[in-house]
Amino acid sequence: MKIFAKIRFYWGAFVISFIVAVLMIPAIMLFPKYKGPIMHYLNKVSMFLMGAKVSQEGELDTNADMFVLNHQGIIDIVGFEALQNHHVKWVAKKELFDATWFGNLLRYGDMISLDRGNKVGLIKLLKDVKKNVEEGKRAIAIFPEGTRAKDQTILPFKQGTNMIAKKLKLNVQPVVITGSKWVLNEHDKTGHNGTVHYQFLPTIDVSKADDNWFDTLHEEMQKAVDDEYTHHHRSR
Numbered sequence: 001m002k003i004f005a006k007i008r009f010y011w012g013a014f015v016i017s018f019i020v021a022v023l024m025i026p027a028i029m030l031f032p033k034y035k036g037p038i039m040h041y042l043n044k045v046s047m048f049l050m051g052a053k054v055s056q057e058g059e060l061d062t063n064a065d066m067f068v069l070n071h072q073g074i075i076d077i078v079g080f081e082a083l084q085n086h087h088v089k090w091v092a093k094k095e096l097f098d099a100t101w102f103g104n105l106l107r108y109g110d111m112i113s114l115d116r117g118n119k120v121g122l123i124k125l126l127k128d129v130k131k132n133v134e135e136g137k138r139a140i141a142i143f144p145e146g147t148r149a150k151d152q153t154i155l156p157f158k159q160g161t162n163m164i165a166k167k168l169k170l171n172v173q174p175v176v177i178t179g180s181k182w183v184l185n186e187h188d189k190t191g192h193n194g195t196v197h198y199q200f201l202p203t204i205d206v207s208k209a210d211d212n213w214f215d216t217l218h219e220e221m222q223k224a225v226d227d228e229y230t231h232h233h234r235s236r
Contacts, residue, residue, distance in 0.1 A: 008191030012050045012184045016078060019046050021101045028108050035109060036087030043081035051193045052183045054083040058200030062086060064173040065133050066165060070154050070221060071143035072236050075180040079196040080141070088141040089132060091125065110138075116146065122160050129164050150187055152229060152236055154222045162214040169207035174217055175200055176224040178234040197234060199224055 024042045028035040047054060052075070067088060069076060077090065090106070094115040097103045106113070112128045115121030129140055144157035165172050176199040181187075183194045201220060204213060228234045 002190070005190035005192060008051075008193075009184060009189045010191075012052075012075075012191045015046055015049045016074065017101060020105050025101070025104050025108060028105075032108075037085070039087075039109065040081055040085055043078045046078055047082045047196075050183065050191070052079070053195040054079045055195050055197045056083055056200070057197065060084055060086055060200055061171070061173045061203045063171060064139050064203050065168070065170040066129075066161075066172045067139060067141040067175050068144055068161065068172055068217065068221075069141065069175045070177055070225065070236065071145050071148050072177065072181045073148055073184055073186040075184045075196060076143075076177050079177075079180060079183075080175075080198065083198055087138055089138040091140060091142040094121070112140070122163070125160065126164050126167060129170075130168055133168055133170065148186070149236065152225060154218060154225060157214060157218050159214075165206045165214075171203050171205055172217075173200060173203040174221050176221050176228070178225060178228045178232075178236055181236055182234075197228070199228070 019042050024039060027038045027042070031038065069080070080088075089110060089112055091112045091114050092106055094113045097106050097111075097113050112125065112132075114125050132138060132140060142161055144161040145155040146158045147155065149155050164170070178197045178199070179194055180196045182192050183196055184191050201224065204217065206213060225236055
């Protein structure tokens with residue numbers, strides 16, 4: 001019934017907010033050397049309390065410099081962190097860094113801020129990614145759609161991701177996410193028991209790829225989304 005789906009949504013929102021504000025932020029502030037394991041473990045707890053699971057198809061490439069993911073909502077991030085132990089650095093819009101709770105999580109988690117309304121923001125993003133790659137510590141995770149899609153169609157990718165990957169000659173691994181909107185739908189404010197599926201596609205060495213690699217990547221991710229729906233009835 002829809003009323004229960006509404007209740008599950010607000011329960012899920014409460015679980016995520018509570019764990020982030022009361023447990024995760026204080027923990028990574030007190031134990032910064034262990035912020036990766038802390039975030040992975042507490043995101044697993046969040047998924048468990050929400051009655052959600054994660055599933056993986058394909059292998060995460062530990063040599064990838066950047067993960068490119070389609071985006072539906074915050075569960076995309078919670079599930080990805082719960083799924084694996086590879087400590088990544090998320091790119092988030094600047095406005096989120098100004099939020100009361102999640103802003104602190106992004107700042108103390110050493111995430112990367114992107115000012116989408118400023119051309120200088122792209123230059124800063126390039127410098128931040130370059131520094132991160134040169135240090136070789138953490139891969140970058142980015143949503144090239146730039147916003148949360150409402151249906152099955154993957155929105156056009158922002159060209160900033162393409163420019164950075166070409167400029168820095170990155171190894172880019174696409175990740176297709178399905179099922180997250182069923183678990184927590186931020187548009188309709190509904191929630192359900194379910195599994196968020198992460199499909200890791202082959203890594204692309206951008207230094208060896210043709211000029212159309214970014215368009216091809218979009219097409220391949222859209223095909224994977226469509227195949228999931230056709231064969232497994234799983235929407236984004």
